[in-house]
Each structure stands twice: as structure tokens, then as C-alpha cells.
Amino acid sequence: MLKERLFSLLESKWPDMLKHRRWLHQHPELSFQEKETSAYIARQYEGKDVKLEMNMGGYGIKVTIDSGKAGKTLALRADFDALPIFEETGLSFASLEEGVMHACGHDAHTAYLLVLADCLLELKSDLIGRVVLIHQPAEEMPPGGAIHMIADGVLDGVDNVIGCHVMSQMPYGKVFYHEGPTQQARAKFVIKVQGSGGHGAAPHEANDAILIASQLVVNLQSIVSRRLNPFDPGVVTIGSFDAKGQFNVIKDSVELEGDVRCMSDATRDLIEKEVARICRGMAETYHCIIDLDYKNDYPVLINDGKITKLIVRAVEKANIKEVEDVEDCGPLSPSEDFAYYSRELPCSFFYIGAQPFDSAYPHHHPKFDIVEESMMVAAKAMGAAVLEYFGLLEV
Structure with missing residues (x-):
């Protein structure tokens, strides 16, 4: 059967998968700076x-x-950027770039997709339609790489997109999914x-920016507690309060930076309006100037029910x-710029358990x-989904 041939090919190329992952792990590049990573990937297709x-x-x-042969076009997406983190894993193939690390598994995503692509190529005469491989940069940094690739036509002719993510705190040996807002x-x-x-000594002659900013922090938290429906999840976090000064000087200005997370467009719009409203009200109340720079980036990732069911069926049948x-x-709770694909086409993004057997650290x-064997699970699960999508997965 075609599935057995595909899985046998994948297993025979396990050394290649390891080689790719470890090279990529040693040579990480930050979002929008992945010149050498992109060149490495391109060389594999020469x-x-x-x-x-x-x-x-x-x-x-x-x-x-x-x-x-006539048929639909299915795209498989894997990202390949790294993060500005000093690696402390002690791995024999740890990052060679000081202060840059593959700390989210994107090296593993690229490694499994490169090998899966090779195997699908060897079986091309047995396939129908087209398989598109999307090697995407800059998932970690807004505005993200997906939106730019879409603008450049990466989805032209594509009917559906699927992707997966290795997860360091989900048990190895399990595949996870969810339908709808994910x-x-x-x-x-x-x-x-x-x-x-x-x-x-003369506070009445000043207008204390620290006092005003402190009230802002408190009032902004009321958005979630008093403006959102309790059944609509949302988070407003103030991650930076820049007010360094001197003990006997009333601060002239303060800058806050905040993060917003939510699971619906309606909640997203409501939080943005409430942040702006509170800023206007506080400026009026305290007779000061409050400037707000608010930027939405990654939208909610929504998994199409039909495509998600297809993936689950494929993994179980295989x-x-x-x-x-x-x-x-x-x-x-984390955001993911695969969401942009899901706004364009019916898509699904699922998860591969990759929890190490000793100590599991978060992304x-x-x-x-990660457990490196999770890459093989990802390759087989995605390969099974490809075959099921084209009606080629035999029971």
C-alpha cells in the first residue's frame, strides 16, 4: 500500500531528518533575517x-x-525562524550564534518537511493533484511572515493549507487537534x-505622570473584569512600566507597554475601543496628554471543521x-501567524506531542x-493527511 511505502521511505531517511534539524539548530537566525536558513532549504531542492x-x-x-494529474492543491506549511534567547540546553549541537536559539521547534518543523517532501517526490507518480510546501520565515515577530507570503501569492492555486507544531509540554506519542477558534x-x-x-516637596505644582500611569494600569484591568462577557476569554497585560527617576523628583512622563490576547474578533474590537476610551477619560480627568499607539497583529487561528476531521481520520486510519x-x-493561549492562512482558506493546524522524558521546559x-522522534510522528501524520486528502489512504 502507498502508506506503507511512504512510511518506509520516511524511516529510511531518519538520518537526514536528524541532520537537517541539528544543522538548523546550530545555525539559528532571527525573524526577517533568515538568509542562510532560506539558502539551506533551497539547496535541498536543487x-x-x-x-x-x-x-x-x-x-x-x-x-x-x-x-x-488533475486534482486539488494542498499546501503544507513549516516555519523556520529562531528567537533572541541564549541557549542553555547543553546539547552537542547547541546554537553557534550567541544570543539566538531555536527555542520553539521551528528547526524540527523544517527538518521533517524537507524529508517528507523528498518522500512525496519519490512517490509522485502515485499521487494526484499538487502538493505545495510553504517554507515560511518570521513566524515569531509581527507582522509575521505568513501575511507577506500571502501578499506575494503563496496561496495562488491552493485549495487548503495544513500545518503542525511540535509541543514540548504535550506527551510524546500523542497527536492533538481542536476545531474552530484554536x-x-x-x-x-x-x-x-x-x-x-x-x-x-511641591506636588501641587506638578502633574505626577507616575500617579496617572498607575491609575491607568488599574483601570485597564477593568476591561476584562467588567467589560467582557465572563464566557469570552481575554487578557490585558501591562508588561512594561518605564518610570525610572529620582526619589525627590515628580516624574514628567511615563511609558507603558501592553499585550492583549483574545479568542474572537468581537472581543478584539471591544478591548481596543475600551483601551482608547480609558486613555481619553484619564487624560480628561487628570488634565494631561495621553498618547496611545495600538496595533493588532495575529488574528484568531480558526481550524476548519472539515479539514480538521480529515486530519484526525487520517492519523487514526494510518x-x-x-x-x-x-x-x-x-x-x-499562544498566538500563531498560521492564522493568516486560516483567514484566506479552509485550513487546520494541529499539534505533535514532543515532551522530553526527563525535564520538559516550555517554548x-x-x-x-524536544524528543527528536516527534519529527517522525509529524512527518507520518502530515503524510497520512496528504494521502487521505487525495483519497489515497487505504485502510
């Missing part, structure tokens, strides 16, 4: 029977495997409070020996690592 499109949305790459939208805002400075269960993980931690 001389192969694919259509290779470079520099999409920056350093993005679109690879098309065309079977030559990962949160987010926004960032900067608020500058301009009061008037003065001497600590009887992948490394997978013991397929579970609904429910909504997840974006200096000691983040």
Missing part, C-alpha cells in the same frame, strides 16, 4: 523535479510538487503619559506505530528541547 519559488514575502520559499489573537499597545514634572492516541486539546525557554 536538481529535483519541483517548481521552486524563492524570496516570497522576504526569505520565504514555495515548492510545488505537481503529479501531472489559538488567540493578539495586539500590542504603547501608552505615553505626559504630565508635568516638579519637586517632590495506525502510526509511534502514536498511541489522538486527542482534542481544546483552545491554546521560548533557554532550556527548551
